[in-house]
Amino acid sequence: SPSFVASSICQSDHLTYTKPYQQRVLFTINGIPVDIVRFCEAIRFHKAKGCILGDSFRHDFCTVQYLRGRRFLEEKLVDDSKSIESESEYHHFKVTMAASGFLLWCCALCCPCFHKERKANSHEVLPKESNSVHQVSSFEMSPSSDKIPPSSFRAPPSPSRVPQSPSRYAMSPRPSRMGPLNLTMSQIATATDNFSDNNRIGEGGFGIVYKGILEDGQVVAIKRAKKEHFENLRKEFKSEVDLLSKIGHRNLVKLLGYVDKGDERLIITEYVRNGTLREHLDAGDHGRKLNFNQRLEIVIDVCHGLTYLHSYAERQIIHRDIKSSNILLTDSLRAKVADFGFARGGPADSNQTHILTQVKGTVGYLDPEYMRTYQLTAKSDVYSFGILLVEILTGRRPVEAKRDHDERITVRWAFDKYNEGKVFELVDPKIPNARERVDEKILKKMFSLAFQCAAPTRKERPDMEAVGKQLWAIRSSYLRRSIE
Numbered sequence: 001s002p003s004f005v006a007s008s009i010c011q012s013d014h015l016t017y018t019k020p021y022q023q024r025v026l027f028t029i030n031g032i033p034v035d036i037v038r039f040c041e042a043i044r045f046h047k048a049k050g051c052i053l054g055d056s057f058r059h060d061f062c063t064v065q066y067l068r069g070r071r072f073l074e075e076k077l078v079d080d081s082k083s084i085e086s087e088s089e090y091h092h093f094k095v096t097m098a099a100s101g102f103l104l105w106c107c108a109l110c111c112p113c114f115h116k117e118r119k120a121n122s123h124e125v126l127p128k129e130s131n132s133v134h135q136v137s138s139f140e141m142s143p144s145s146d147k148i149p150p151s152s153f154r155a156p157p158s159p160s161r162v163p164q165s166p167s168r169y170a171m172s173p174r175p176s177r178m179g180p181l182n183l184t185m186s187q188i189a190t191a192t193d194n195f196s197d198n199n200r201i202g203e204g205g206f207g208i209v210y211k212g213i214l215e216d217g218q219v220v221a222i223k224r225a226k227k228e229h230f231e232n233l234r235k236e237f238k239s240e241v242d243l244l245s246k247i248g249h250r251n252l253v254k255l256l257g258y259v260d261k262g263d264e265r266l267i268i269t270e271y272v273r274n275g276t277l278r279e280h281l282d283a284g285d286h287g288r289k290l291n292f293n294q295r296l297e298i299v300i301d302v303c304h305g306l307t308y309l310h311s312y313a314e315r316q317i318i319h320r321d322i323k324s325s326n327i328l329l330t331d332s333l334r335a336k337v338a339d340f341g342f343a344r345g346g347p348a349d350s351n352q353t354h355i356l357t358q359v360k361g362t363v364g365y366l367d368p369e370y371m372r373t374y375q376l377t378a379k380s381d382v383y384s385f386g387i388l389l390v391e392i393l394t395g396r397r398p399v400e401a402k403r404d405h406d407e408r409i410t411v412r413w414a415f416d417k418y419n420e421g422k423v424f425e426l427v428d429p430k431i432p433n434a435r436e437r438v439d440e441k442i443l444k445k446m447f448s449l450a451f452q453c454a455a456p457t458r459k460e461r462p463d464m465e466a467v468g469k470q471l472w473a474i475r476s477s478y479l480r481r482s483i484e
């Protein structure tokens with residue numbers, strides 16, 4: 001096993017790293033393997049707090065690639081002047097680690113074989129230094145596997161080198177590739193009133209989303225990639241388009257067409273007009289408060305969409321970014337899963353249990369086992385779904401940084417309360433008359449299902465089809481009790 005060459009204790013953190021072991025170095029914080037970026041953040045954080053780490057701690061491995069904004073990598077040498085900046089990121093990371101640590105601990109209690117597995121995996125999780133990235137709200141990390149070509153981790157050209165179009169709409173009237181809608185750039189410009197701010201409906205890491213009205217009156221959503229992210233997002237754009245074009249399910253946002261030419265990348269999808277699930281959960285007293293039944297129907301819809309992706313699509317698709325802001329609601333509060341920017345095909349070969357790939361997703365929803373091992377399976381979506389289930393029942397975001405320490409990681413807080421039998425204290429106070437209308441047993445079943453989905457290792461999580469069956473059973477008993 002690898003031998004530790006440096007070890008230091010700062011405040012409550014025990015930082016260690018090993019000698020290169022089979023050309024990999026193992027970094028740990030409090031015994032939990034972490035990648036180099038987390039480790040360097042921890043070093044900078046503690047140095048900024050005055051902790052003396054000792055000469056044995058090298059810093060030359062703290063050359064990292066920054067993740068700028070949502071999905072933009074830039075190579076940058078980290079120096080100590082960044083320590084203050086990194087402090088909040090490290091704090092954020094610690095919050096996330098606390099959740100994973102807690103779940104690992106829960107698993108250790110429930111599953112005797114867990115310790116063994118964790119140990120066996122621990123040396124597999126180390127990214128090469130050049131593959132490291134900073135963690136922000138959403139992020140990517142790369143495995144050290146040689147299967148991933150190093151070029152995919154190179155920093156994109158600087159924005160200034162991205163060729164600018166002399167005229168934004170001086171496009172060929174014949175787009176290079178068409179979806180079923182067969183739209184030209186000028187038709188899109190007309191539909192969005194030249195991408196006017198009035199038609200802007202949102203913005204994500206990929207770009208800005210506009211509402212458009214086509215000549216035949218059809219209302220669509222048009223995602224327009226930010227130009228400075230073109231090179232880096234080229235693959236992502238293609239991923240979204242390729243995957244979306246193959247699927248059709250009422251709980252998945254439908255791809256209608258796209259343009260990928262010159263300096264424009266546009267994805268045209270069906271417009272889902274009632275906002276995101278997160279917006280509905282945030283709705284204040286004057287907003288539209290989702291009742292328990294509506295929430296239950298929404299999670300069933302999401303579950304159906306995921307079941308389709310995992311088990312019934314032409315090829316298995318893993319979404320990788322299931323979260324409340326990627327769930328769109330219709331007027332009748334039916335849910336549709338959106339944003340396939342991080343989606344990936346699952347294992348092509350039935351003998352393959354997983355695919356080894358970069359870690360992508362959003363902090364708080366990310367499967368800790370995937371983060372540790374870079375092994376992606378459909379069960380990573382199941383984990384995110386479990387977190388989403390807790391979110392929809394409690395109304396709280398997965399990480400609530402402003403709350404008291406023991407309430408910051410929502411799933412952890414929920415698990416503690418659940419074990420204390422205080423399940424009603426978990427319920428979103430915005431759910432109208434929850435105490436009167438929702439039976440405690442039903443709430444317990446839902447939380448229990450959420451915790452199963454968010455289990456630390458994939459083998460403990462049910463698949464989405466099994467989750468669906470449990471949700472249907474919960475729904476039946478809920479409806480039965482409402483009638484009684």
Ligand SMILES: Nc1ncnc2c1ncn2[C@@H]1O[C@H](COP(=O)(O)OP(=O)(O)OP(=O)(O)O)[C@@H](O)[C@H]1O
Nearest residue numbers: 201202203204205206209221269270271272325339
């Ligand atoms: N098909 C659509 N119909 C209606 N509104 C949409 C549609 N797609 C996206 N939006 C709106 O645009 C916003 C941005 O969407 P987008 O998918 O680009 O980013 P995000 O999911 O919020 O963030 P990120 O991509 O960084 O995870 C959404 O929050 C939503 O309000």
